[in-house]
Amino acid sequence: MGMPRTVSPVALTVNAGSSSLRLDLVRDDEVIHELYVERQAPGPSAIDRTIEGFLGDAPPCEVAVAAHRLVHGGDAVRAPTVADDGVLEAVRRFADLAPQHVPPALALVEAARRRLPGVPQVLCPDTAFHARMPEVAATYALPAGWRSTYGLRRYGFHGLSYAWALQRAARLLGRPAETTQAVLAHLGGGSSVCAVRDGGSVDTSMGFTPLEGVPMSTRSGSVDPGMLLWLLSGERLTLDELSDGLQHRSGLLGLSDGRSGDTRDLVAAGDPASALALAVFAHRVGREMAAAATSLDRLDALVFTGEIGWDQPEVRHDVCQRLGLLGIVPPARDQVDDDMIVSAPGADVPVLVVRPREELQLAREALATVSRIT
Structure with a gap:
């Protein structure tokens, strides 16, 4: 009798643009189900229907984690982080720094929590790739009081894309x-x-x-x-x-x-x-x-x-x-x-x-x- 086959975990990935939405189910670096919506209808009920329909049309699988692209988490989220109520409230304080992206992303986190209770929701910030950027590159020439009071610094974005591209380029x-x-x-x-x-x-x-x-x-x-x-x-x-x-x-x-x-x-x-x-x-x-x-x-x-x-x-x-x-x-x-x-x-x-x-x-x-x- 052979050993039971181990099934690799499936991740739901959620990438919210300013008006678009991309959903994927990923297993072992392979997309097994995908959806791209050019113009996502606003409002919780429309978002719920989109996620419900996407998962309903997917091949049979159990989602182990939901991964959400977070364009800007300010100082609250500078590395991939499981989203609990406290984390989400902290991110909301920085929503006006990326107003085209952060509010839709937070709405999708809430929708995924409703649809997948008990499944970890992980915020993956685009700023994480730049988190160790040297001070000489990250510091603006502004009054020190402004910088310390308001957290004014260069955060950098597109980090998820850069992390992937660097690994692929190095391999080539x-x-x-x-x-x-x-x-x-x-x-x-x-x-x-x-x-x-x-x-x-x-x-x-x-x-x-x-x-x-x-x-x-x-x-x-x-x-x-x-x-x-x-x-x-x-x-x-x-x-x-x-x-x-x-x-x-x-x-x-x-x-x-x-x-x-x-x-x-x-x-x-x-x-x-x-x-x-x-x-x-x-x-x-x-x-x-x-x-x-x-x-x-x-x-x-x-x-x-x-x-x-x-x-x-x-x-x-x-x-x-x-x-x-x-x-x-x-x-x-x-x-x-x-x-x-x-x-x-x-x-x-x-x-x-x-x-x-x-x-x-x-x-x-x-x-x-x-x-x-x-």
Whole structure:
């Protein structure tokens, strides 16, 4: 009589965007059931129905843990953490730092708790990958009293994506992740750049909120704070108008005169405003990647991930064209269908492309967290 077969645990991963939702069931780094909702209906009852329907359509399995992507947990959650009432209340205090992401994520935690009572709900913050960032990179040049009173520091984001991309890139390079020094770019609806050394982040373009850094789909990225003060003075803009403009009407959408915040649309359009938007985006991403390289002792690789980084070879090429001083040779404008090195053999600095798999990183972190406390 043979030994009974051990069934690996299944993780439900929940990735809430500002309006979208991705649900996955993951076992052994394999997605066994998935759902992507482009426009998630608001309200607890709609969320409950979505989760109920997703789990009802899934193959027979027992969910061992629910893993929730948390964009910003402030100082309350800087590592994967089981969500109890106290933790959730602490996270709510920081919700206005990522208003497009944190409230939907918390609503989904509550819905998953109702649907899966007794199953651990683990918050996996995007900021965790940057938690050991050196003070010289994390500290803003602001009054000390402000920094200590309000917790003003660079938190960094897209950490789940960076953690996955670093491991995959290191494998492609044939070296340990802990000794790999690289500049990574997560380019998507939200975009950022990160320098990694010793297995973690040592600098990144996003800061106290996900608004800082390069231009994004509808977010401005970094702009002159003096200009913002000027817009707020003299009754030019209200605070609500400024916030809405920076979050929802800027970035690629604003640069293209409202045509689109999607690089695919802009590449296809080819009109002057779309061309300018793509050029500004590539220029700013290239500038941030070059700046990030100054935080490293050497540059082992340049790594692109995120929906644009993975699926838009034209954008990768245009960014790399700006990085010749780092020894980068622009890769061909070829589509990829796997994680791979896209630069020519023997290039001084390899250029890699890694498919974004935040759902697999979420499952790994949540299962590891639960295993440590059981």
